Amino acid sequence: xxxxxxxxxxxxxxxxxQLQPEAAERFARQPVEWLGWLTTSLPLPEPxxxxxxxxxxxxxxxxxxxxxxxxxxxxxxxxxxxxxxxxVTQQGKTSTDIHMVLDxxxxxxxxxxxDEFIVFSADADFTPVLRKxxxxxxxxxxxxxxxxxxxxxxxxxxxxxxxxFLRDALALGPAGAEAExxxxxxxxxxxxxxxxxxxxxxxxxxxxxxxxxxxxxxxWSTAEESPQPVTASLLAARLRQDYPAVLENWNGCGSFKAFxxxxxxxxLIWLSGSGGRVLDPSRHDLGAVLPEQEPxxxxxxxxxxxxxxxxVCVLTGAPPLAPRHVQQVITTLAQELxxxxxxxxxxxxxxxxxxxxxxxLRVRRRDVSFLVxxxxxxxxxxxxxxxxxxxxxxRLLQQMLFLCEREQKMLxxxxxxxxxxxxxxxxx
Numbered sequence: 001x002x003x004x005x006x007x008x009x010x011x012x013x014x015x016x017x018q019l020q021p022e023a024a025e026r027f028a029r030q031p032v033e034w035l036g037w038l039t040t041s042l043p044l045p046e047p048x049x050x051x052x053x054x055x056x057x058x059x060x061x062x063x064x065x066x067x068x069x070x071x072x073x074x075x076x077x078x079x080x081x082x083x084x085x086x087x088v089t090q091q092g093k094t095s096t097d098i099h100m101v102l103d104x105x106x107x108x109x110x111x112x113x114x115d116e117f118i119v120f121s122a123d124a125d126f127t128p129v130l131r132k133x134x135x136x137x138x139x140x141x142x143x144x145x146x147x148x149x150x151x152x153x154x155x156x157x158x159x160x161x162x163x164x165f166l167r168d169a170l171a172l173g174p175a176g177a178e179a180e181x182x183x184x185x186x187x188x189x190x191x192x193x194x195x196x197x198x199x200x201x202x203x204x205x206x207x208x209x210x211x212x213x214x215x216x217x218x219x220w221s222t223a224e225e226s227p228q229p230v231t232a233s234l235l236a237a238r239l240r241q242d243y244p245a246v247l248e249n250w251n252g253c254g255s256f257k258a259f260x261x262x263x264x265x266x267x268l269i270w271l272s273g274s275g276g277r278v279l280d281p282s283r284h285d286l287g288a289v290l291p292e293q294e295p296x297x298x299x300x301x302x303x304x305x306x307x308x309x310x311x312v313c314v315l316t317g318a319p320p321l322a323p324r325h326v327q328q329v330i331t332t333l334a335q336e337l338x339x340x341x342x343x344x345x346x347x348x349x350x351x352x353x354x355x356x357x358x359x360x361l362r363v364r365r366r367d368v369s370f371l372v373x374x375x376x377x378x379x380x381x382x383x384x385x386x387x388x389x390x391x392x393x394x395r396l397l398q399q400m401l402f403l404c405e406r407e408q409k410m411l412x413x414x415x416x417x418x419x420x421x422x423x424x425x426x427x428x
Contacts, residue, residue, distance in 0.1 A: 001044055001048060001052045001053065001054050001055065001115045001116050001139070002055055002057050002112060002113070002114045002115045002116070003054050003055060003056050003057065003058075003114065003115065003116040003117070003118055004056075004057060004058035004060075004104075004107050004114045004116070004117050004118065005038070005056055005058060005059045005060065005118040005120070006060050006062070006100050006103065006104060006117070006118065006119050006120065006121075007059075007060065007061045007062065007075075007080070007120040007121075008062055008096055008097075008100065008119075008120060008121035008123060009028075009061050009062060009063040009064075009068060009071070009075075010062075010063065010064050010067070010068065010085075010094065010096060011096075011120075011121045011122055011123055011145075012027065012120050012121065012122075012143070012145055013027065013028055013068065013071075015122060015145035015146045015377070016145055018146075018376045018377060019145065019146075019344060019373055019376055019377075020166070020172065020344050022172060023166055023170050023172050026170045026171075026172060027170060028068070028071040028074065029071065029074050030074065030170075031074055031075050031078040031080070032077070032078045033169070033170070033171070034165070034169035034170060035056070035059075035078055035079075037168055037169040038054070038056070038118070038169065039054050039055075039056055040054075041168060042054070042141075042160065042169075043158070044116070044139075044158075045116065045139040045140070045141055045157035045158035046157070046158075048139075054116070056118075057112065057114065058081075058107065058114070059078070059079055059080045059081065060080060060081045060082075060083055060100075060103060061075045061080040061081070061082050061083065062083045062085050062096040062099055062100055063075070063082060063083070063084065063085065064084075064085055064086060064087065064094050064096075065084045065085075065086055066086055066087060083099055083103075085099055097123055097125045097126065100119070100121075100126070101126070101129050104117060104119075104129050104133070105129070105132070108132070108133065108136055108138065114138065115138065115139055116138065116139040116140070116141060117133055117138055117139070117140050117141070118140075118141045118142075118143075119140065119141070119142050119143070119156075120142075120143045121142075121143075121144065122144035122145055122146045122147075122148050122152075124148065124149045124151065124152045124406070126142075126152070127149070127151050127152050127155050130142070130152070130155035130156055131155050134155065134157070139157045139158070140155070140156045140157050140158070141156065141157065141158040141159075141160065142156040142158070142159055142160065143159075143160040143162075143165060144159065144160075144162075145162055145165075146162075146373070146377050147316070147317065147373075147374070147377065147403060149406055149407060150315065150317075150407055151407075163366075204245055204246075204248035204249055205245055205246065206246070206251060206252065207243070207246040207247075207251045211243060211246055212251075212263065215239060215243065215263070216263055216265055216362050218238075218239070218242075219235065219260075219263070219265060219268065219278070220265070220267065220268065220280075220364060222235065222238070223267075223268055223278055223279060223280045223283065223284075224280060224283060226283075226284075227284075228284065229271065229277040229278065229279035229284045230277065230278050230279070231274070231275060231276070231277055232256055232257065232260075232270075232275055232276030232277060232278060233275050233276075235256070235278060236256040239256075247259070256276075257270065257276055260278070261296060263362055264356070264359075264360045264361050264362045265362050266298075266319070266321050266322075266325050266361060266362060266363040266364070266367065267280055267281075267282075267319060267320060267321060267364070267367070268280060269281060269297065269299075270297070280320070281306075281310045281313070281320045282310070282313050282314050282319075282320040297322075298322035298324055298325060299322050302322065302323050302324075302421070304418065305323065305418040305421055305422060308415050308418045308419075309323075309418065309419070309422050311409075312400065312404060312409070312419065315403075315404065315407050315409055316400065316403040316404065316407065317370070318370060318371075318374075318400065318403070319364070319366075319367035319370055319371070321363070321367065323421055323422045323423075323424070325361060325363065326371070326422055326423055326424070327393075327423070327424035328355055328359050328361055329351060329355060329363060329367075329368055329371060330371070330389050330392050330393050330396070330423065330424060331389050331424075332351050332354045332355050332358065332359075333347070333351050333368075333371075333372065333387075333389075333392060334387055334388055334389040334392060335354070336350050336351055336354060337382060337383070337387040338387065341383060342382035342383045342387075344369065344372060344373070345369075347372065347382075348365045348368040348369045348372060349365055351363075351368050352364070352365050352368055371396060374395075374396055374399040374400070374403075375392055375395040375396055375399065377399060378395045378396075378398050378399040378402065379395070380392070380395040389424070390424075390425070393423040393424050393425050394425065396423050397419060397420060397423050397425060400419055400423070401416070401419070
């Protein structure tokens with residue numbers, strides 16, 4: 001597969017620096033390393049031939065020489081053409097996007113007929129050119145650090161996952177990322193029915209914390225992968241098959257519903273009727289059923305906000321946590337930052353652990369990371385004495401309003417009030 005790579009250096013570097021300064025430096029000073037990963041390890045966008053391999057025939061980096069001159073030589077040594085894009089306005093705006101679009105359109109007409117166009121930028125201004133490439137039957141691969149717009153994501157054939165890029169391309173993955181993948185897989189390959197399962201004869205025993213974490217990940221993953229709400233009976237059967245000794249009596253809870261409640265899972269909602277169903281509100285349609293109708297639902301008391309919050313989360317990619325859960329995460333984050341230095345991966349992991357230990361709330365690290373990164377991308381700098389819960393909530397509120405505006409979601413004053421309540425600012 002003949003590929004052309006276009007790197008908006010200013011955009012990628014600045015976004016990485018906000019999230020993880022070490023990642024920004026490694027991206028800028030070691031392009032050879034992530035180029036190797038891009039060429040040999042990143043899957044190709046579909047469709048492609050069975051023996052297809054990526055060949056980077058064009059490598060162009062668009063860079064502001066006034067600010068990033070010191071990184072120029074690393075990209076030259078990696079075989080890049082450097083296109084200087086100095087500021088053209090008093091506000092520091094460069095012409096990078098214009099240069100990139102013109103070069104992409106030029107190569108679209110090139111006799112070599114490039115199969116894949118790879119764009120490293122989160123700038124939604126490139127959405128029209130991605131659509132044009134699709135009309136010409138070319139594949140598009142995009143790396144967008146931060147929160148790219150829904151239209152931008154939909155216009156690309158392959159979106160490079162930010163966490164995958166940090167972990168594999170830059171070798172800076174958050175500690176425990178591999179463990180999450182391993183923990184999510186215990187039920188993927190059950191042994192044949194004829195094979196003996198020693199654990200079936202094991203004596204019932206309490207679940208260990210590690211087993212409960214595995215079960216939680218399995219429930220999250222199953223709900224996320226299912227196009228429909230998952231029936232409780234199906235979940236119960238799968239879990240009992242995988243953890244017979246632990247779940248003989250549902251870890252002492254007596255029923256699957258009680259056991260599910262005991263896990264304290266964020267995001268997932270239990271709906272009674274028809275034997276019970278479990279759903280993720282950002283993934284599944286609730287129909288006429290309201291989650292607040294469940295007496296122990298985390299949405300009880302927040303009925304008025306649910307519909308709007310669900311819509312906003314689906315639109316922006318934010319985790320559909322109940323208001324009390326979002327506020328618990330923010331409060332716990334402020335407590336953690338008052339006691340320890342900020343590091344995105346470590347801090348997110350510690351917040352998850354503290355939420356579970358202090359409040360019995362089990363929240364996914366990726367959801368915590370989304371909220372934390374949102375604060376960063378809205379301009380918050382952690383570790384400078386301004387990490388109080390109210391300040392963090394204000395940053396998250398402004399980021400959510402920005403994401404809604406970017407997605408052309410016009411909010412009324414009442415709807416903004418619901419989002420303020422969601423992040424814990426209703427009284428301010």
